[in-house]
Amino acid sequence: MTVEFDTSSPKFAEYAEPGRLVTGEWLEARLGQPGLVVVESDEDVLLYETGHIPGAVKVDWHTELNDPVVRDYVDGKGFAELLSSKGISRDDTVVIYGDKNNWWAAYALWVFSLFGHEDVRLLDGGRDKWIAEGRPITTEPTVRERTEYPVVERDDSVLRAYKDDVLAHLGNPLIDVRSPEEYNGSRTSAPAYPEEGALRAGHIPTAKSVPWARAVAEDGGFKPRAELDAIYREEAGLSDGEPIIAYCRIGERSSHTWFVLKHLLGFENVRNYDGSWTEWGSAVRVPIVTGDAPGEVPGRS
């Protein structure tokens, strides 16, 4: 069972896929509706417990979506078990929201998409906007009946890029969504974030720098279509039909940009390189450019 799209927002109507976003007003009016599951996904593993949208379940990126041993996502069996335990069915409409302007919500949406969960949407503006609008929050634990989510193998071939894919992709558009300091090589992690495990600093040759937050409007939601087009098409030079790869440090901020490029601007072939800088910046003999200029594709012999 799928829930109708939110057609209330003129801003959404301009996007390539208006149905990928919902407003707080739309969601509040539909809480508890069969076929709709609200998922909170945050950077902070305890934030959900301090208060969440009534009826929402928590999906944690680190302890639930990642494999505990290998640096990878859960497999088809693991995902089926996770979603069954959360009470989510394959044909449910899933609306995800979270902290930090939906970084982790977008990341969760991207992982759901790797498993082909068809109807997965974001709450525009995420957790902060919902609270700012004075909408209901509860600490009441959510109890949903267990479902039988089918085992569907993850398909990494369309939406996900591995390091070797990025090497083969050089010469095609790459978007680096990290901070300018991380891009030019003066540091390896976001300002105010711990330095975590990259041995070299800089960016992948030819990558354009478009920090993720440029897609965010003052109210915490996504910027309108025309402003996003100006940033990504005019300024960064992306054009339809080209394959695009976005990356950041571990793939969470670039999921946010991936969502913008894929669902709001309608680029068909967009992949997220989740290995991102923590892999590239430590890999042996991959090309790296420092400084503010994108740099050139290194010569191949």
Place this chain on the structure above:
Amino acid sequence: MIERMTETTLPASLAEIRDEFLELPEPERLQLLLEFSNELPAIPARYEGHQELLEQVLECQSPVFIAIEVDDDDRVAMFATAPREAPTTRGFASILVQGLSGLTVDEALAVPDDYPDSIGLRRAVSPLRLSGMTGMLARAKRQIRAKRHSS
């Protein structure tokens, strides 16, 4: 033998907190961490407007700042401040504030550096997040060492 040594050097305050966590099944440990988070006392007013007296814990993903005081009798007091939207980090800070405050310098410095790994949160919280608490403890001990009166 090694475990016995750890037993004897871990102050009672931190041992109690550890046992409280370990007695609970894993999912309920998060609730206990949330309780600690809610118990974090406000930082004393004398620190307001004196950011330079506070040390940021860069290992944490959220802005958390700590301050250590050592009195004339070499007793330790720890204070911390972290935003409400970062309850996990607040919880870590609260555990250390409760566990370290009131100890002598020697007792505090004897706390094993891997204490955060011993309280049963690795799976519930994830090792990456827990490393923030390890960083917090290391910074607290460094300040205690620098501020001790006896040598």
